Amino acid sequence: MNVKELAYQMKCDAPKMASSSNDLRNQALLKIADTLAAHKEEIFKANQEDLSRSEGKVTDAVMKRLKFNEEKLNGVIEGIHQLMTLEDPINKVLLDRELDEGLELKRVSVPIGVIGVIFEARPDALVQISTLCLKSGNCATLKGGKETASTNKVLFDLIHQSAVDAGLPEYCLTQVEAHKEIDELLTCDEYVDLLIPRGSNAFVRYIMDHTKIPVMGHSEGVCTMYIDEDADFDKIIPLVIDAKTQYTAACNACETVLISRKIAKKVLPMLKDAFDKAHVKMHGTEEVNQYIPVEIMTDFHKEYLDLEVSLKLVDNVDEAIDHINRYGSHHTDAIITENQKTAEHFMDMVDSAGVYQNASTRFADGFRYGFGAEVGISTSKIHARGPVGLDGLVTYKYKLYGHGQIVGDYASGKKSFHFKDLK
C-alpha cells in the first residue's frame, strides 16, 4: 500500500478512534506497555543492529540518543503508565449553552484526526509520540530517523499489534519507512490533518514550504538572554552558562546574550571568564570587542547549536525587546533582572512562545512544564504554542441538539434566543 492509500485508510478509521472510549484507549496503552516489557530482548537486539551500523560514523552524543537500553525502556513504560492516569483529553464539554428552550449547544473536545509525525532517530520518541496520539484518539503515521530503522520497526510492530489486539482500528497507527515517502506524505492534504516535523531547521523549513497540510513545529530556535542593568550579578553566570552549554544541540539553548550598556564594563569580563572556561567561542559587535576580544559579527539571526555565542550591548529593556522580536525565532527568551516592572514589561512585549525571568531558556520542554511527554515545540502562533503535549492534539466540534427548530422563526422574530450557559 502506498502512502496515499495508507493515509486514506487512516482517514476512514479516524471517526472510530474519535468515538472510542477512554477505557479502550487506556487498555491499548496498558497492552502496549506490557508487550514492550515482554519483548525487550527482541527490541534490544534490533537496537544493537542499529548501533553497529552507526558505530564510528557518528558522535558519542548521537550514539547515546540512538541507544535503547533497559533504562530507556523502563522510562517509556513508566511514561505510558502516567499517560493512562491522565484524564481523557477528548469528549470534554468545553461549553454547554441553551440557545433557546430545547436548543442546546455543546462545544466538545475531539481528536484532530490524522496526524503525521516525522521525528529524529530516537527510539523513545517513537513510543512517546505513538502513545500520545492514541491517548488523544488520533490516528498517526510515524516516520523516524533512518539510523534507528531496525529498532523503530520492532517497536512499531509491537505497538501497532497491541493497539489492534486491544480493539483499536487497524489503521490507528501506520509507519512510513523510506525517506522518499515523506514527499508523498506531504501531498496527502486531503487525508492528513496536521504534520509535526522535528529535526534540523532546513528539514522543517522544507516540510513547511512543500505542503498544504498545516504544520506544527519550529524550524529554528534563536533564543536570547537579556542581562538587565538591575540583574542580580550572582545569577548571571550560572543562568547564561546553563542556557548556552547544558545541551547545545537543543532548540531552547541560548544563542545570543544582550547586555545593558550600563553594566557592560563589569559584566563582559565576567562573561569572558565563564565562556572561556566552558570553551564557548564568542562572537560580538565592534562595541563588545572594545571590552573583550570577540569575533566581529553582524548577523544576529544566527543559530549555532554549538559552543558559540553572539554578544551585543543595548541601551535598555526596550532595545532588547526590539532586538529579540526582530532577530529571534519567537521560541523562548529570558531576562535577568530583579526589577519586577522591567521583567513584566519584557514578558508582555516579547512576542515568543516562552518569556522567562531569571530562569534558563533550557526549561522550555514538555516534561519540565509537567505535561508528560511532548510531541514537539511550536513557534507558530495559532493552535498550539511552546511545548505541545496532549492539549495540542485535540480540537473541538459543536454539537447542537434541537427539536425541529428552524432559523426562519428567529429571523422573522417569531422566536428569540436566550443564551443561557448551563455550566
Add this chain to the structure above:
Amino acid sequence: MNVKELAYQMKCDAPKMASSSNDLRNQALLKIADTLAAHKEEIFKANQEDLSRSEGKVTDAVMKRLKFNEEKLNGVIEGIHQLMTLEDPINKVLLDRELDEGLELKRVSVPIGVIGVIFEARPDALVQISTLCLKSGNCATLKGGKETASTNKVLFDLIHQSAVDAGLPEYCLTQVEAHKEIDELLTCDEYVDLLIPRGSNAFVRYIMDHTKIPVMGHSEGVCTMYIDEDADFDKIIPLVIDAKTQYTAACNACETVLISRKIAKKVLPMLKDAFDKAHVKMHGTEEVNQYIPVEIMTDFHKEYLDLEVSLKLVDNVDEAIDHINRYGSHHTDAIITENQKTAEHFMDMVDSAGVYQNASTRFADGFRYGFGAEVGISTSKIHARGPVGLDGLVTYKYKLYGHGQIVGDYASGKKSFHFKDLK
C-alpha cells in the same frame, strides 16, 4: 506606504497592543461607537455613492447587503457596546503551576498579533471585524469588497482615528484598498500572523493556495441533512426547507439531503411537494428518480448556493456518515431522528465543525451561537473551528518566573520538579 511596509509597522505596534489594558481598549471602542453615531450623515452619504454605482448592476439581495442605513448603524453600535461588556479575552491565566519552589509557570492568553481580514462588500462587517480585533488586542489590516469602497473608506477613517485618539498605536488598524494589493499581502508571512478570508469558494481557495501565512476560514460549505428511519415525520419538511431555502447564498445552507431507504417511499413524495412549492430544483441518483422525477447527478461535492438540492438514498446512518465524511466540506451536517443512540453515533462519527440533531444547518453562525459577532467560520481543524468570535483571535504564551534556576541542577538530580497547580 506599500502593503509590506504597512505590515511591518503593524508588527512593530503589535506588542503595544498586546500590553494595552482592557480599559484602554474599551475606551477606544466607546470612542468608535460615539464617533460613528456623530458622523452618520457622512457615512450614509458615502454609502449612497456606493449604492448609485451598483444600482441596476446587482441583484436586490446584494443591494440589501451593500446598504448601510440607520438601522444597520444602530446594530453595529449596539454590537460595540456589547463587545465592551465582554471580559478581556487576553491576559487570562490559563494555567498557573509551580514547577519547583520559586519557579512558577503561567500560561497566559495573548493576542495573535497581526491579522489580515479580507471580507465581502458589507459595511457592517468592517465595523464588526475591526472592533473584534481591537477588543482582542490584535492589529488588523482590512480589505473590504470594492462595491462598498466609499462607505468603507469613511468608516475606516472614523474608526482608525477614534482608536488612535483613545491612545491605541497608529498602526493598530490599516486598510488595504486596491484588489491587486491582496497579492502583496499574501507575501507578508514575516509580519502577518493569520489571514481570515471571506467570500467565494474560488477566492478563498486562491488565498489558501498562494500564501505561507496560516489561513482560517472555509472555501466551501457542502452541508448535508440525513433523514433517518426514526425521524419524526412532522419535523422533516420544516427543517429541510429552512436549511435549503432560508438563505441559499450562505455557506451553512443545506446542499444535499440523504434519506434512509426504509422510509424513501413515504418521504420522497413529501420532499417533492415541499421543494416544488419552494421552487427548489431537485437533482438525484437514478434510484431517487424511480420515486420522484429528478435531474440525474453523480457528483455529490456540489455546492449550489441556490434553489437546487442533491438527493440520495442510503441504507442506514453509517452509510450517511461515510457519505458526509467523503463528500461534505466538514462545515455543518445534521441528522433528523428521534433515536438518541443513532443521533449520538452520527454526531460522534461525522467529522465536521458542527453536527446537529433535529436542527437546521443554518444555525451555524457566531451570532446564533451567542458569541456576539463572528470574524468567520472555520472548517480547518486546527486553532479554531466553526463560527469564530473573540476566542479564535487569541493564542497564549508561557511566562516562567524564576530565581536563577538552571536546568543542569534538575538534569543532575540535585533538584527535582514538584509540579503543583496553583489554581
